[in-house]
Amino acid sequence: MTDRLQEQGQAAPADTTVLSEGIAAPVAAETTEACLPEGFIRLGLAPELVQAVRDLGYTQPTAVQDKVIPLAMGAGEDAGRFIDLMVSSQTGSGKTAAFLLPVLHTLVQQQAEAEATARAEHERAAAEAAARGEAPPKRPKRKNPMQARSFKAATPGALILCPTRELAQQVAHDAIELVKHCKGLRIANVVGGMPYQVQIARLQNANLVVATPGRLLDLQRSQQIKLDQVQFLVVDEADRMLDLGFADDLAEINDLTAARKQTMMFSATFAPRIQQLAMRVMHDGGASVQRVQIDTPQEKHANIKQTLYWADNAQHKRKLLDHWLRDSTIDQAIVFASTQIECDGLANDLQQEGFSAVALHGALSQGLRNRRLMALRNGQVQILVAT
The missing domain is CATH 3.40.50.300 (P-loop containing nucleotide triphosphate hydrolases)
Known part of the structure; x- marks a missing residue:
């Protein structure tokens, strides 16, 4: 996905380089119809997510997606068990979708299971009422989450941390594009520089929250969001997190989400300071974390030329x-x-x-x-x- 998704489908000029993360390189127009998204189906993603990827015009996962998504979903030998991941890959290689798709897949599955359980419970209660000659119980009326009187602390199941509000907004928009076929799955964006009341309203019933650490902790301290039910924590651009001085905030968020099942950290490099951070936020002090490195930090983009010029003054x-x-x-x-x-x-x-x-x-x-x-x-x- 590109940054044009943030602007409600508005295309970027043809001569402008798009710098944001993508799902995959678009397939040539003449081959799109003949190429269904077998790659994303093969990864075992929910049909709703595969359809969203198809709508965006992508058919095959990138290298980082192909490697990370099965690991993040607990597929293969680790079926049913979530493992912590440290992932390093080039900018533009599709890292955003590499963590969004598996997290959303699990949330979709959990939502379907919860709905099936509620449906079975309602049918059982209705059968018991009918046996007693009583009217079947009514389903609970859905409240309007935008009404102030129904506001309550949000309890998301997944949390994605980004170092800047622009990146957090981009990731949130990408997530919204991916869940457009997923009924009832809500995405919320929490960043600085935005009105508190607007963000509090959008947090209602949010399943996945994309946030910058500072504003997230502000809302947590004012009891607008609770993090004790977070199952999946993703730290995007961990190296920039440290550059911007978020180490203490990450440590606090780590404590608040101590019951989570999985931690994924994405960084440009596996520098020693990133490894130290991983030891602080991963399960078992990072002893069982699995590393995925697609491209070496020294590998340059084929379409970028770097030149150094010396100036006298x-x-x-x-x-x-x-x-x-x-x-x-x-x-x-x-x-x-x-x-x-x-x-x-x-x-x-x-x-x-x-x-x-x-x-x-x-x-x-x-x-x-x-x-x-x-x-x-x-x-x-x-x-x-x-x-």
Whole structure:
């Protein structure tokens, strides 16, 4: 899946590189009709999820999905037993679907089993009532979860942690696309920069919550969400979690979800600090965790060229940047700055020089950040200057 799914199906410009995680590389148009999603069926996924994948235009799992999904579902020799996983794979290789699909599959199965049990219990009670000559018992009336009087603490069965709100929103949108054929399965997104009341309303009856650690703990401390029923914990981009200082928050969330069945950690590398984090949050101190590494960290993308240029001083560096940005073959570019002040200053300077440029950093409001990202996706902005 690409980031265009976040914008309600709006396609990205043809000349814009899509950077978000995907399910799989789309199959060529001429072969799509002849190729059903045998790969996802072979993995044993629920039919509702296979249909959602088919709707998105994908037929075969990527390498990381092919390896991780059966392990995460407890298939093969480990049938029925959930194991902890540490997964490392390239950006764009489909890691998001590699953890969403197995978690959603198990939630779908558990929901079906609960409904079957409730149905059997109702039929038994109805039969007993009929034997006594009484009217059958009525089914419990479903409450409207959006009414304030029915608000209660959410008790999700699965929790996915992301280091940034943009990534959490992307993962949540991807999850929503995957459950569109799954009746009654609810996804909630909990991130900073959004109104509390809106998020509390969306948390009602949520089965899977995608969150950033800070806002999640805020809502937990105010008793809007309980984490003691979480069965599956996924830590996405664990290396960035540590870079952004979330180690203590992860330790607290680990304690709050101590009864979970499975922990999955996805990271760009298996660096020593990531292994130390895994020992803190995995079962048995990480002794039984299984590692999956699809690509080595040194393996570069075939479509990316990296070049280093030396500059004599700041003035020389700015002249080089101006030279590159005036290249007529460049439709869009992202320029990274080290500080928010430098980011704003460079964006303003580029605007003065006639470029269509905007700044993006953490001090801006969430609404403004969203609008600027949308403008970039729509091709209305040529240069994004970001921290």
